[in-house]
Amino acid sequence: xxxxxxxxxxxxxxxxxxxxxxxxxxxxxxxxxxxxxxxxxxxxxxxxxxxxxxxxxxxxxxxxxxxxxxxxxxxxxxxxxxxxxxxxxxxxxxxxxxxxxxxxxxxxxxxxxxxxxxxxxxxxxxxxxxxxxxxxxxxxxxxxxxxxxxxxxxxxxxxxxxxxxxxxxxxxxxxxxxxxxxxxxxxxxxxxxxxxxxxxxxxxxxxxxxxxxxxxxxxxxxxxxxxxxxx
Amino acid sequence: xxxxxxxxxxxxxxxxxxxxxxxxxxxxxxxxxxxxxxxxxxxxxxxxxxxxxxxxxxxxxxxxxxxxxxxxxxxxxxxxxxxxxxxxxxxxxxxxxxxxxxxxxxxxxxxxxxxxxxxxxxxxxxxxxxxxxxxxxxxxxxxxxxxxxxxxxxxxxxxxxxxxxxxxxxxxxxxxxxxxxxxxxxxxxxxxxxxxxxxxxxxxxxxxxxxxxxxxxxxxxxxxxxxxxxx
DNA sequence: CCAAAAGTGTTCTTTATACACCCATGT
DNA sequence: ACATGGGTGTATAAAGAACACTTTTGG
Numbered sequence: 226x227x228x229x230x231x232x233x234x235x236x237x238x239x240x241x242x243x244x245x246x247x248x249x250x251x252x253x254x255x256x257x258x259x260x261x262x263x264x265x266x267x268x269x270x271x272x273x274x275x276x277x278x279x280x281x282x283x284x285x286x287x288x289x290x291x292x293x294x295x296x297x298x299x300x301x302x303x304x305x306x307x308x309x310x311x312x313x314x315x316x317x318x319x320x321x322x323x324x325x326x327x328x329x330x331x332x333x334x335x336x337x338x339x340x341x342x343x344x345x346x347x348x349x350x351x352x353x354x355x356x357x358x359x360x361x362x363x364x365x366x367x368x369x370x371x372x373x374x375x376x377x378x379x380x381x382x383x384x385x386x387x388x389x390x391x392x393x394x395x396x397x398x399x400x401x402x403x404x405x406x407x408x409x410x411x412x413x414x415x416x417x418x419x420x421x422x423x424x425x426x427x428x429x430x431x432x433x434x435x436x437x438x439x440x441x442x443x444x445x446x447x448x449x450x451x452x453x454x455x456x
Numbered sequence: 457x458x459x460x461x462x463x464x465x466x467x468x469x470x471x472x473x474x475x476x477x478x479x480x481x482x483x484x485x486x487x488x489x490x491x492x493x494x495x496x497x498x499x500x501x502x503x504x505x506x507x508x509x510x511x512x513x514x515x516x517x518x519x520x521x522x523x524x525x526x527x528x529x530x531x532x533x534x535x536x537x538x539x540x541x542x543x544x545x546x547x548x549x550x551x552x553x554x555x556x557x558x559x560x561x562x563x564x565x566x567x568x569x570x571x572x573x574x575x576x577x578x579x580x581x582x583x584x585x586x587x588x589x590x591x592x593x594x595x596x597x598x599x600x601x602x603x604x605x606x607x608x609x610x611x612x613x614x615x616x617x618x619x620x621x622x623x624x625x626x627x628x629x630x631x632x633x634x635x636x637x638x639x640x641x642x643x644x645x646x647x648x649x650x651x652x653x654x655x656x657x658x659x660x661x662x663x664x665x666x667x668x669x670x671x672x673x674x675x676x677x678x679x680x681x682x683x684x685x686x687x
Numbered sequence: 688c689c690a691a692a693a694g695t696g697t698t699c700t701t702t703a704t705a706c707a708c709c710c711a712t713g714t
Numbered sequence: 715a716c717a718t719g720g721g722t723g724t725a726t727a728a729a730g731a732a733c734a735c736t737t738t739t740g741g
Contacts, residue, residue: 231464231465231466232464232465232466232467232468232469233462233463233464234462234463234465234469234471235462235463236463236471236508237463237510237511238463238465238469238470238471238472239469239472239509239511240465240467240469241469241470241472241552277467278470278541278552279468280468280470280550281543282543283541283542283543284539284541284552285541305538305539307536307538308515308536308539308554310509310514310515310516310554311514312512312513312514319511321472321509321515323539323541323554369686372684372685372686373604373608373684373686376608376684376685376686377604377607390720391720391721392719392720402685404685407704407705407706408719408720408721409705409706409707409721409722409723410703410704410705412720412721412722413702413703413722414702414703417702433710433711433712433718433719433720433721434711434712434720435719435720435721436720436721453603453604453607454603454607454633454635455600455603455604455607621693622693623692623693638731638732638733639692639693639694640694640695640696640732640733640734641730641731641732643693643694643695644695644729644730645729645730648729664692664693664694664737664738664739665693665738665739666692666693666694667693667694
């Protein structure tokens with residue numbers, strides 16, 4: 226069996242891939258995970274980690290598997306960004322891809338180039354290199370979805386560590402919306418929203434150290450329902 | 457060449473389909489377009505119109521083509537709902553589908569069963585029949601996306617006729633969110649939002665006849681940007 | 688003459704915005 | 715001692731929620 230195994234179908238079928246837009250926030254910058262491609266096409270260019278769908282897995286499972294294989298990051302995707310199917314989007318032939326958004330916390334994410342990836346690195350979202358395939362289009366859509374979701378989901382908390390401060394959180398919002406918010410109003414809004422639970426201070430009063438908070442899921446859902454009529 | 461044409465690939469590939477969730481508002485009820493399937497599997501059951509992706513078209517183009525072929529409705533999809541890929545979702549074998557949301561205006565939509573459709577009909581979203589495949593799952597996701605988009609897009613106006621009244625619009629919102637809004641506050645909110653342009657009354661004063669409005673796109677974008685920080 | 692549907696108005700409460708001050712830390 | 719970053723406060727404007735009245739049409 227040295228010759229290629231062949232798959233035969235009565236009708237034409239496209240190749241099906243998945244791609245992962247993996248986000249992470251280091252306390253200052255919002256970053257995306259990119260791999261440098263080991264193989265053609267777009268050899269040596271940066272791209273979102275991804276690969277081909279296998280026979281026994283859903284798109285979500287494929288995304289998680291490919292992400293782990295190429296970067297060592299093992300995390301379920303959070304949501305779909307969308308499917309991309311321009312006829313000429315892959316020089317190898319007709320390929321459609323479904324892109325996923327994955328959110329990671331900086332204190333639980335170790336990356337390591339493996340498999341089809343020659344190199345793996347985080348890039349600040351406002352300083353991205355040229356991307357392979359139609360990944361620039363995927364990137365733009367990911368940013369739009371991020372802005373929308375930041376309005377109405379607990380998505381910011383999936384990027385923060387378990388304990389976090391409001392100044393940190395505000396830097397994250399500034400990164401996403403690309404403008405600053407008033408610090409005092411920002412704090413007031415979040416504290417009064419009920420979606421934060423303050424963590425008891427250390428007995429040693431640290432003076433001006435920022436207060437740590439934890440995400441309060443119940444409070445968030447109440448807020449969401451009231452504000453957006455979404456249960 | 458009487459034998460089947462065969463397509464051969466080095467690697468396994470799934471079949472790829474598209475489905476259309478087509479919405480329409482008749483002034484009272486929000487409705488979805490379903491076809492009764494002519495062929496197995498799920499013969500004679502109701503399903504969203506859709507079919508297989510062809511070699512020379514994007515998913516969006518395939519969705520539009522299939523919708524026209526089966527129902528006579530010729531309208532570009534508005535957005536993707538998502539891709540569905542459960543391994544066992546199609547008894548014929550591994551198939552993934554991408555579902556689209558299409559919005560139509562009742563005064564521009566004629567339907568006619570054709571092709572794979574034995575019958576075509578509108579169903580009120582709150583009175584749907586059992587659906588084929590995993591279309592119930594698609595239906596649920598479509599409803600969620602609808603609620604989200606109603607908060608932040610001009611999507612409601614794509615369902616209303618060019619000229620519409622606020623009471624009509626309010627009935628549409630009630631259908632989507634499954635609860636009533638206060639008529640006076642509802643009107644005030646929309647009128648003050650700047651996204652409506654009133655249409656001059658007929659010279660004949662009609663007394664209590666509702667006022668007609670037109671959608672004002674510029675006003676909408678200003679509102680959206682201010683409220684959601686989305687440009 | 689009454690019910691139904693449409694327009695308009697007022698008050699109160701809640702959020703959003705704009706802006707100022709104090710305190711602790713590190714240099 | 716001063717710049718930095720962090721917490722808190724207040725006054726005004728805008729938006730949302732609750733609620734009542736008037737008009738016209740059709741039966």
